[in-house]
Amino acid sequence: KVSMQAEIAGISFDNLLLNAAGIRCSTVQDLNSILTSEAGGVVTKSATVEERAGNESPRMRALPLGSINSMGLPNHGFDYYMAYVLKAQSAGYNNVILSVAGLSPADDLLMLREIQQSGFDGLVELNLSCPNVKGKPQVGYDFAAVEQLLGEIFKFFDKRLGLKLPPYFDLTQFDEMAAIINQYPVTYVNSINSIGNGLVIDPVTETAVIKPKGGFGGLGGEYAKPTALANVRGFRQRLKPEIQMIGTGGIKSGMDVFEHVLCGADLVQIGTAFGSEGTPIFDRISQELQDIMIEKGYRRLADFRGKLKTL
Numbered sequence: 001k002v003s004m005q006a007e008i009a010g011i012s013f014d015n016l017l018l019n020a021a022g023i024r025c026s027t028v029q030d031l032n033s034i035l036t037s038e039a040g041g042v043v044t045k046s047a048t049v050e051e052r053a054g055n056e057s058p059r060m061r062a063l064p065l066g067s068i069n070s071m072g073l074p075n076h077g078f079d080y081y082m083a084y085v086l087k088a089q090s091a092g093y094n095n096v097i098l099s100v101a102g103l104s105p106a107d108d109l110l111m112l113r114e115i116q117q118s119g120f121d122g123l124v125e126l127n128l129s130c131p132n133v134k135g136k137p138q139v140g141y142d143f144a145a146v147e148q149l150l151g152e153i154f155k156f157f158d159k160r161l162g163l164k165l166p167p168y169f170d171l172t173q174f175d176e177m178a179a180i181i182n183q184y185p186v187t188y189v190n191s192i193n194s195i196g197n198g199l200v201i202d203p204v205t206e207t208a209v210i211k212p213k214g215g216f217g218g219l220g221g222e223y224a225k226p227t228a229l230a231n232v233r234g235f236r237q238r239l240k241p242e243i244q245m246i247g248t249g250g251i252k253s254g255m256d257v258f259e260h261v262l263c264g265a266d267l268v269q270i271g272t273a274f275g276s277e278g279t280p281i282f283d284r285i286s287q288e289l290q291d292i293m294i295e296k297g298y299r300r301l302a303d304f305r306g307k308l309k310t311l
């Protein structure tokens with residue numbers, strides 16, 4: 001029997017599989033169905049300070065190799081998700097991650113101050129990488145802004161904070177972002193959010209497949225996996241060891257999870273494939289990963305975590 005037990009900053013998870021923020025996790029009902037599934041934990045839809053309707057529809061399209069979305073952060077607002085995580089915590093769940101995505105640094109600080117003052121003691125994931133809010137660039141691509149924001153946050157925040165980052169593409173970006181993050185007591189880095197501002201078109205109708213932003217949207221699924229693996233690996237090689245990693249991007253099988261762990265992921269999150277398959281995916285992928293581990297003679301995740309070989 002193999003163990004898929006995982007841990008982040010002293011919080012233990014029965015297995016390493018979570019939903020990615022945003023996927024089927026906007027309502028209490030969605031969140032509870034993940035919580036009571038075979039998933040190891042659940043992440044809330046990224047909250048903004050106020051409730052938002054998000055962008056105009058159609059705003060998501062499933063594709064043969066993944067998905068494109070420009071949801072625009074539709075969510076029930078910070079208070080709704082704060083109430084949910086506090087209730088789950090009271091019921092004994094410590095595996096619920098609260099995701100927040102302010103529309104400005106001031107909004108991030110406001111929500112993090114409220115979390116700091118609350119009784120919530122679980123993991124918080126700060127989304128610095130939403131590509132889909134019109135007029136709002138992805139904070140994660142503005143290195144000076146990230147540095148300034150982290151400086152402000154850690155003046156008062158002493159709970160466990162993870163950062164959800166956009167994909168990076170040049171090794172100097174990995175170097176620079178890791179050097180910034182290493183200055184602060186960040187609990188984990190989660191790579192990657194969707195690959196921002198792709199364009200998928202239907203050549204028959206000569207039309208973009210989603211409506212917002214003239215069709216531009218974040219790519220997930222198979223399109224994203226190699227970029228995700230590179231980001232998990234690239235950050236694992238550069239971050240100080242006490243900063244843990246969550247791998248997100250292109251997971252639809254146990255083998256995909258295995259690859260993310262080889263790159264250094266402590267936990268993984270499933271976006272596009274969970275969106276199309278629903279909660280049964282957690283049981284399926286956990287069975288597949290166990291079979292791979294048995295076949296390879298590994299008994300726990302630590303046996304191969306971060307142990308990718310290169311030529």
Ligand code: DOR
Pocket residue numbers: 022046069070071072073074127129130131132133193194218
């Ligand atoms: O791809 C994404 N879509 N990433 C985010 O961070 C937010 C989400 C949305 O609501 O647009």
